[in-house]
Amino acid sequence: MIYLHQFTPHFNIPNASPPCMKVETYLRLAQVEHQTIHIVGDLRETPRGQAPYITHDGVDIPDSYLILKYLKQTFGDPLGEGLDKLDWARHEATRHMLEDHLYFIMLAERWTVPENMKILKESFFGAIPKLMRNMVFKMAQKGAIKRLDDHGMGKFSRAEHQDMGREAIDHLSVLLGDDGYFGGDRAREIDCVALPYIANGMVAEFETPLCDYIRSKANLSDYRERMMKEVFPKFVS
Numbered sequence: 001m002i003y004l005h006q007f008t009p010h011f012n013i014p015n016a017s018p019p020c021m022k023v024e025t026y027l028r029l030a031q032v033e034h035q036t037i038h039i040v041g042d043l044r045e046t047p048r049g050q051a052p053y054i055t056h057d058g059v060d061i062p063d064s065y066l067i068l069k070y071l072k073q074t075f076g077d078p079l080g081e082g083l084d085k086l087d088w089a090r091h092e093a094t095r096h097m098l099e100d101h102l103y104f105i106m107l108a109e110r111w112t113v114p115e116n117m118k119i120l121k122e123s124f125f126g127a128i129p130k131l132m133r134n135m136v137f138k139m140a141q142k143g144a145i146k147r148l149d150d151h152g153m154g155k156f157s158r159a160e161h162q163d164m165g166r167e168a169i170d171h172l173s174v175l176l177g178d179d180g181y182f183g184g185d186r187a188r189e190i191d192c193v194a195l196p197y198i199a200n201g202m203v204a205e206f207e208t209p210l211c212d213y214i215r216s217k218a219n220l221s222d223y224r225e226r227m228m229k230e231v232f233p234k235f236v237s
């Protein structure tokens with residue numbers, strides 16, 4: 001049995017953390033038996049101070065990249081069957097655009113824009129008594145800002161984030177085109193990465209230009225609806 005340690009769901013999507021939702025999407029699509037364990041305590045107690053991680057046969061494996069690699073080595077690679085080198089190269093380039101670029105734009109949008117910070121504080125930290133909530137939120141925000149600075153995305157202005165975000169969303173929409181999936185005619189590993197970013201990007205609670213922009217792309221909206229029905233029917237509203 002695989003135990004997936006991740007955050008509790010928010011905003012009517014399986015996870016507000018794209019890497020967490022990626023691993024759960026993979027486990028579901030690859031039909032690997034698993035159970036979810038919600039991380040409620042201090043993230044510093046997790047193997048890398050981050051979510052997600054999995055536990056298998058008593059061993060903890062952190063990081064969504066390492067987790068998928070482990071799952072493929074251990075249980076086979078049903079989502080990768082028949083892909084050639086060019087397919088993999090395209091999928092990997094798309095994954096890097098999402099995980100190493102769009103992720104940080106979304107991180108900045110959520111943690112540094114006042115109206116979004118308010119939504120985060122009340123949702124992620126809503127269960128914490130009010131007096132402590134501010135403190136815990138500020139600590140988490142400090143961590144997010146440090147990550148943004150270390151990455152370099154923190155050096156850009158919000159207007160620049162919006163431009164870069166729109167460009168990435170345009171690319172994503174072109175890559176999907178009229179195909180059913182980012183993997184072509186069936187869901188592949190790249191769909192386990194793309195769905196979480198599209199679903200997170202379209203969260204109704206965030207009324208921001210970038211969210212509006214993702215929602216305006218018909219093929220991305222249709223994809224989200226179809227994939228959510230296929231993979232996470234419990235979350236279809």
Ligand SMILES: N[C@@H](CCC(=O)N[C@@H](CS)C(=O)NCC(=O)O)C(=O)O
Pocket residue numbers: 016017018019020043049050051052062063064065143147
């Ligand atoms: N490379 C990691 C990134 C995981 C990640 O960034 N997790 C975030 C939540 S979305 C986290 O735990 N952030 C807390 C922190 O870094 O302090 C993966 O793909 O699993």
